[in-house]
Amino acid sequence: MNYSIAIYGGPYSDQSAHSALHFARAVLKREHSIQRVFFYHDGVYNSSALVSPPQDEANVPAQWQELAKEHDIELVVCIAAAVRRGLLDEKEAKRYSKATHNLADGFTLSGLGQLIDAGMTCDRLITFGA
Amino acid sequence: MILHTVNKSPATSSTLKECLFSASSGDQILLIEDGVYAATQAFSELLRDDLSYFVLQNDMAARGLNSSLISEQWQPVDYQGFVELTEKADSVCSWF
Numbered sequence: 001m002n003y004s005i006a007i008y009g010g011p012y013s014d015q016s017a018h019s020a021l022h023f024a025r026a027v028l029k030r031e032h033s034i035q036r037v038f039f040y041h042d043g044v045y046n047s048s049a050l051v052s053p054p055q056d057e058a059n060v061p062a063q064w065q066e067l068a069k070e071h072d073i074e075l076v077v078c079i080a081a082a083v084r085r086g087l088l089d090e091k092e093a094k095r096y097s098k099a100t101h102n103l104a105d106g107f108t109l110s111g112l113g114q115l116i117d118a119g120m121t122c123d124r125l126i127t128f129g130a
Numbered sequence: 131m132i133l134h135t136v137n138k139s140p141a142t143s144s145t146l147k148e149c150l151f152s153a154s155s156g157d158q159i160l161l162i163e164d165g166v167y168a169a170t171q172a173f174s175e176l177l178r179d180d181l182s183y184f185v186l187q188n189d190m191a192a193r194g195l196n197s198s199l200i201s202e203q204w205q206p207v208d209y210q211g212f213v214e215l216t217e218k219a220d221s222v223c224s225w226f
Contacts, residue, residue, distance in 0.1 A: 001217060003216075008226070015163045016137075016226075019162060022188070023209060023212060026213045030210065030214075124217075124222060125222070126216060127224040128224065129137060129224050130226065
């Protein structure tokens with residue numbers, strides 16, 4: 001089956017990004033595919049390239065990057081939720097005349113339509129709420 | 131059949147009550163994260179007898195809950211079991 005996952009919680013505020021990671025690994029272990037992970041609301045904080053947890057703690061954003069690279073998963077970040085929280089890619093940084101950008105490699109800013117599309121085209125869409 | 135996931139404790143949130151009010155006969159409920167507290171005996175009176183009940187054992191263990199502390203209606207599953215439940219359900223509804 002083809003799965004997509006939506007995450008509404010930040011990496012260190014609640015358990016949702018953690019739960020979603022465990023779930024994603026179990027999905028892949030059962031030989032399903034994951035098309036897209038959509039980051040919405042505070043979930044957009046999972047896409048910051050500047051996340052720097054203590055060394056003995058899990059780096060949740062880095063784990064998403066690794067998993068996505070290994071299994072060809074799209075990591076899509078809601079552009080409206082991201083920009084208002086200060087998560088910008090190079091293009092948005094230029095648009096808003098900001099000195100720098102901080103969207104981590106492997107993540108893409110896009111619209112809410114990508115979440116609707118995942119719900120319509122994938123066999124399952126699982127939401128991990130904050 | 132819909133799989134409903136609930137991630138909030140019934141002691142601090144009304145999500146489980148709302149879920150139980152909305153679920154159709156034959157649906158399945160899976161408790162995750164702080165939702166696992168609903169599987170303790172203190173909340174067994176909330177449950178309907180026409181639904182099936184599952185609880186994520188990883189999140190139980192993280193909160194010091196073992197099978198002796200949960201009501202018999204609840205069946206513990208691991209993340210593989212969680213995925214299996216999503217395979218069998220027509221769709222998944224997350225309450226949070």
